[in-house]
Amino acid sequence: MAREIAAALPGWTTVRVRALPWESGDEGRLLDCVRDHLGHGADLGRRIDTKDGSTLLIFDDAHWADAASLRDLTSLVLRMRRGRCALVLTCAAEVMPDLSAVLAEIRAVADLTVTVPPLSTDDIRAVLQNEVGVQLGATTLRRVADCTDGRPGRLRELVSAVPADHWSAVDPVVPVPELWRARTLQKLRDLDDHARTAVTVTAVLGREVPFAVVRQVCGGYTGPGHALAAVSAAVTAGVLRVVGSGSREYVDLVDGADRHVVAGQVSPEVGADIHRRAAQVFEERGDGEEALLHLTLARSATGEVDTREVATYAEDLGYQGLWRASSRMFRLAATVEPDQGTAARLQLAAVEALLAAADIPEAVAQAGSLDRGRRSPQQDSMLGYLAIHEGRRSEAVGLLSRASDALMSGGRAVADGDIARLAARQILLCLVEWNIPSLVRWAELSERRSPYTSGDRIESAAIAMVGRSALSGRPRLDVAAAGEDLAQTESRDVAVGWVSLIFDDPLTAYQRLSARSHLDVTERTILWKDAWLARTTLVLGKVEEARRAAELGLERAHRLGIAFLEPLLLWTAAEAADLQGRPELCRHYLSQLGVGSDAFMIQRIPAEMARLVIAHGNGDLAGAERAGQALCTLREETNISQPGFWLWEDVYSQVLVRLGRVAEADGFLAEAEERAAESGIDSVRARLLLPRGNILIQQGRTDEGLDALAEASDTVARLGMPFYEGRIDLEYGQLLRRLGRRRDADILFGKAQSIFSAMGATRMVDLTVRERRAGGVGARQGSAGELSPQEQQIAKLVAAGATNREVSAELFVSPKTVEYHLTRIFRKLSIARRSELADVLGGE
Missing domain, CATH: 1.25.40.10 (Tetratricopeptide repeat domain)
Structure with a gap:
């Protein structure tokens, strides 16, 4: 990024300096380096602040810079009077405590602050494949990501620490570069024994361990009275950090490389002891899941682990609907499982649990860690399902087709659960591709191969209701399935609501689509509800409510990482904005509808x-x-x-x-x-x-x-569909006017104007007013004398500039009442907006 900035400023004098950790305590050192580069004496200001002078200063690794240099150079840049000077600092997210305040001050006056996200697991896989020509397995990739924190510099240091063929082993050990070891040991040398113990305990226990647990485990080694001071000393030194607050207060190492170095130096016996102590603390706190996790890690350190026990527990959590916890335990089992094939299956189960939890972003992140060299129909099925949610049509079709060929070939015994899951995913694919005959065929397979009360069967039946209604031209019966839970009821509500809207029952559609369970596991289904609720609301003539429902759905789609439903939401949002006469907002929505040829039909x-x-x-x-x-x-x-x-x-x-x-x-x-x-x-x-x-x-x-x-x-x-009624009456009236039947046309225009006014469709109200004026029959504006006494009061206050809320306070009525009367006032006076009220009332 710094190179791109320099390239974008041709003709500027560029000075690029890297701060070094062993010089961080040397006050003014960075300033001296700049002077050396520019070849000038002590007065740096005169050298840079010259007429027509343009200087670019780039400081890499500013987290190692000395505070005095940073302050002086920032002041110099801000006080330039004759020339131009740009200061670019690159630094790590975490900095030493004594420098963080200085950098915060600089950020406060900076023109631009850019946060560069860490490399994803897919990025790391690509970098390593390019550097060493090897595609790492899921377990190794997770370890690399964990110790490098996704930082490109750390990744380069790790790769260069060993020969390229080191990574070709089946399960290569992630090395500890000597540079990392030296850095970490330097930090630890500055700590006392108790603080070093706190760092060791935190490194062994891993990320996001509650502060209270770390303190209790540390207390077992340092004595309870020293544990808090030990953690605090390590935090002050910038080795540990505390994030969150209250019951969600965690301790972690600032640098993943430090965690890798420290944990690597701990003997298996010590590591097992730390995990056993943590398991005991969690057990006392009533957290059986965490207790089992650390007990498993303790046993794995000494070769005593039974991954079947952990996997069974993960399955039990899934049966209880605790899918995120289930995923975590499957990941743990995969981590400690020595057999690579079994570990791959457990990792796949962990991603499937996240999909069941509707946590698409985390599922995508975890799927990026899967070993792509160990393909299976089950993995293809899962990855195809993810590709649907992310809007990658060709990939979804290819993966699910390959999974289908493998599972349906008849050449091997296949569990009904795998067939049912594949059928459910093919049904969704057929829906988003709008391949209705195939959708119904897969639904029939799901009915044959799925247990009667299984979730896959129930959700597939809901989607099949839409398909069969489309195929037959008749709405299907709404029948609750046996064993249906709240999440599956949500799926049936979507289907019933969608079909009801199609078959002229928008009120039932609105009722079913408005019902929300507010469970995490139903958010993916609720996104479908958002899309069809927005459309239903628009058909019912509630334009602004429809636009807001679409906006809510768009926010949910972004948060869940579900791209393929965004066009459904933008369709309604754009039409609503157009009806309201908001062209810029309408263009904004339309600009986001740029789907490519590889998009799904439903996009x-x-x-x-x-x-x-x-x-x-x-x-x-x-x-x-x-x-x-x-x-x-x-x-x-x-x-x-x-x-x-x-x-x-x-x-x-x-x-x-x-x-x-x-x-x-x-x-x-x-x-x-x-x-x-x-x-x-x-x-x-x-x-x-x-x-x-x-x-x-x-x-x-x-x-x-x-x-x-x-x-x-x-x-x-x-x-009872004003959205359609207003449009039909308007276009009917336009045809009558062109035929010279102006009085009949005006009646229709008046009716359409009333409908559009009640809808809040400002552009359409303006259009009908213009049509009435063009016809010459209904062009006369109404008189204020036609208003009721209360309407006259409201009209006068609004004409004087009062808001609806101010009018309601003045007349002791609700804002809704004011809005209702304004709609009648506009219709009676044949006007479209508040600003016209003053003209009508002032002219009488």
Whole structure:
């Protein structure tokens, strides 16, 4: 990064100096180095602060710099008057206590602070493969990541400490570079015996051990009265650190390399004794899981461990729904298991437990540690499932196909549990690829091979409800499965809510999708709820609530690391922002919809539907045509035309008519009408009648066209779907106005204006007002005399600049009441926004 900054500043004089740990106590040393580089005397300011002078100062490893130099150079840079000087410091996240205050002061005045994240396990694997030509196994990779803290410099030091062929062993020992040993021993020499004991205990016990436990274990060696002082002394020296607070206060080594050095010097007998003491402390605290963990580590140190006991305990935790704890115990069993094949299976079980906990980011991190050289159908199945969540279509399809070929070939005995899990994942893949026939076939396999009350079977049945409804054109029955738990009820709620929305029952959809259990294990399912709740809320005409629901879902998707559902949420968010007349926000949402050709159908379909609707609504026929053509291409790849699920043909037909391609629109729409004829979904029929009426009018069959439009308006009015009703009435009115039937058009415009006003769809209200004025019939603004006394009071206060909350306080009514009356006021006065109230009232 520092090199890139220097390259971006051509013509600048660059001075780059590295601070050295053994010079950190030499006050002014760094300043002297700069003077030496510039070849000048003591007055550094005169040398740098010259007219048209440009100097770049780069200090590497500033965590070893002396405080005086850092302060003086920062002051020099901040007080430049004639020339230009940029100061770049690179330093570790953890610094010596006496320097941390200085660096904090510099950060406070810095123009920019960049935190470089540590290398991930995938990054470390790639670096080592490039450096030594070997792909490390999962266990070794975890050890390397742990002792280097993901720092590139530490990784280079580790790799260069041994010959390249050292890493080719089956389970290579992670070496202790002499440079690390020297650094650590220097730190320990400055500590007394008790503090060194505290460091040893902490290094052996590992990360995130509670402060109270470390203190008690230390007390067994130093005496209880010295334990706190021992830990405090090591913290003061910058060797240990305390993070968190209260019951979540932990002790850890600042530098992972120190942990590696210290733990490596401890004999197996001492290490076992420390773990046994820790197990006893945890047992006394009532933490059986941690007690078993340390007892297992104690036994492994002396070769007495039984990994089957630990794995059995991990399975029991999973049966109780404690999936994160289950994952941790599986990882422990994998760590101490001597057989590499068994260890790989245990590590895979640990990742599967994280998937069950819906902890996708941690599952991805742990999956990065799997030994890719030990492929198995089970591992391919799991990695394919992860690829779905991260939106990597080709990888998901390839991995799950390979797992299916291996497990379904019939060449070996396969456990029903593996088949059921594979079927559940294939069902999800078919859903996001919108391959409905295959989805139903995999659901039938799940029903045959899964235990009746298994979680995989119950969740698969919920998704199959959507698939079978799409395939049959009829909603499937909602039946709770035997043994269904709260998480599985959430899955069924998603399916019922989605299907209810499609089949014109948005109130049931809203009820089912609004119900939340707030359990960690259901967050992945709740994300689906967020997506369809946002859409349902929009259809019900609650525009801002819909946008906020979509935003909540987007935040959840980012936090969970689930990329493939983001377009579903952005589809609704973009349309809501467009309805509200917020073009910049709408463009922001649309800009995030840039899915590629390798995305899943459930990503590509809503992305193009959003572009189609918004471009058409804003008169961008070229953009709308492109989106419509993209949807036509998707339809050729797979059948996305099940009535009601992804209805876009109505809008694209209107686009074709407006482009003058009436015959093409006629044929295109006829296909959609034929598919929808048997579905009995009134909202689909009403929406398709709108372009049909337009086409008939363009063909000279005006009376038939008007009949179709009237039927569309009457049908949608009975459904309680303002989102569709307002649009149909507006476009119906536009066609009537063009036919010269201005009074009839104005009635429809007035109705649409009322609907859009209640929805909070400001852009659509403005559009209907313009249409009424263009028609000349409904252009007259209403009079304040038409308002009730309370409405007149509210109108006067709002016209004077009062907010809804201020009006509610003045008149002793709720803000909701004020909002309700404002909607009626706007409708009566034929205005769209608060700012117009002053003009109407002032003109009377």
